[in-house]
Amino acid sequence: MSNTTFEQIGQVLREHQHFAILSHVRPDGDALGSQLALALSLEQLGKQVRVWNEDGMLEKYSFLPHADLLTKPPATAEDFDVAIALDTAIQNRLGTTVAAVRSAKIWINIDHHLSNPGYGDLVILDPSAPATGEIIFDLIKSQGLPLNHDIAENLYAAISTDTGSFQYPKTSGRTFEIAAELVRDGDLDVGKISQQLYENYPRRRLELLRELLRTMRFTAGDRVATFSLSLKTAAKLGVLPEDNEGLIDHLRAVRGVIVAVFFEELTEGKVRVSMRSKDEAVDVCAICQKFGGGGHSLAAGARIRGSLAEVEEKVLEEIREVVKRGP
Numbered sequence: 001m002s003n004t005t006f007e008q009i010g011q012v013l014r015e016h017q018h019f020a021i022l023s024h025v026r027p028d029g030d031a032l033g034s035q036l037a038l039a040l041s042l043e044q045l046g047k048q049v050r051v052w053n054e055d056g057m058l059e060k061y062s063f064l065p066h067a068d069l070l071t072k073p074p075a076t077a078e079d080f081d082v083a084i085a086l087d088t089a090i091q092n093r094l095g096t097t098v099a100a101v102r103s104a105k106i107w108i109n110i111d112h113h114l115s116n117p118g119y120g121d122l123v124i125l126d127p128s129a130p131a132t133g134e135i136i137f138d139l140i141k142s143q144g145l146p147l148n149h150d151i152a153e154n155l156y157a158a159i160s161t162d163t164g165s166f167q168y169p170k171t172s173g174r175t176f177e178i179a180a181e182l183v184r185d186g187d188l189d190v191g192k193i194s195q196q197l198y199e200n201y202p203r204r205r206l207e208l209l210r211e212l213l214r215t216m217r218f219t220a221g222d223r224v225a226t227f228s229l230s231l232k233t234a235a236k237l238g239v240l241p242e243d244n245e246g247l248i249d250h251l252r253a254v255r256g257v258i259v260a261v262f263f264e265e266l267t268e269g270k271v272r273v274s275m276r277s278k279d280e281a282v283d284v285c286a287i288c289q290k291f292g293g294g295g296h297s298l299a300a301g302a303r304i305r306g307s308l309a310e311v312e313e314k315v316l317e318e319i320r321e322v323v324k325r326g327p
């Protein structure tokens with residue numbers, strides 16, 4: 001799956017001093033946890049590490065060990081030996097972090113997105129991995145890099161969130177083995193981490209869900225379920241972009257639904273589309289790629305120009321075509 005070995009990456013990590021670790025805009029637990037884990041491991045080796053994301057650390061992940069290491073990129077660019085993109089399907093999704101890297105001798109790309117074209121000098125791409133955190137774990141273990149409690153907790157959070165708490169189809173025996181090793185060797189408190197991840201939402205997230213359910217629609221013989229969020233409603237509720245992560249699962253969880261879609265109106269006349277499939281025969285990554293997006297076969301997204309109504313119509317038409325051909 002990858003054209004670079006862990007040994008090559010390990011050698012580059014050992015031989016250099018200044019690192020930038022970056023991930024995608026609108027980050028999730030896998031992006032942030034993987035970044036922090038790798039950064040902490042490199043710091044243990046005495047390396048200088050910057051950890052940047054366009055959106056900075058999200059409030060809901062600020063419990064992660066050493067969350068304060070992760071910041072928005074600075075206005076003044078810096079020079080690096082190595083820049084590492086984690087969990088980022090296309091370079092463009094690194095957002096403003098790229099401009100803060102004035103130079104890097106080597107670009108490393110470590111990811112698990114099917115749609116990743118393999119940008120960068122050294123590339124580890126494993127679409128079979130359910131989380132980038134799993135690849136970082138393998139890198140750390142295979143190269144004998146430092147792994148302590150804080151690193152383990154970040155990796156556990158990355159893997160737990162990107163597998164939907166060890167539920168999604170790419171969750172394998174290996175995933176459980178890795179989790180077991182992290183819990184045992186890192187002496188992790190699973191109950192406490194899970195509570196921080198899944199039982200610590202602000203009340204406005206539920207208020208948002210209530211509004212989204214008001215817009216819920218079922219089409220294509222109830223096999224496609226959608227809801228949408230307008231800028232007006234988002235402003236009325238005072239929600240943050242991070243509040244809607246995971247709400248689409250309520251649509252996917254309905255019996256008979258194959259495709260779930262969430263439409264979120266953005267500023268600049270665009271709509272963020274988030275798509276989930278419950279059936280390998282319906283590849284939502286392929287659908288999103290038609291609109292310039294990407295992701296995984298069962299979870300993908302795109303940002304599409306147009307009004308909410310226009311984008312909804314265009315996207316639903318495309319989905320209906322695929323679902324019609326489907327099972």
Ligand code: 5GP
Nearest residue numbers: 089274275293294295296299300301302303
């Ligand atoms: P989500 O729906 O949770 O935002 O994203 C689902 C998956 O699709 C994630 O793995 C994410 O990286 C990917 N994805 C979401 N939006 C985009 C996009 O605009 N472009 C690309 N290439 N991938 C996206």
Ligand code: MN
Nearest residue numbers: 030087132162
């Ligand atoms: Mn991921």
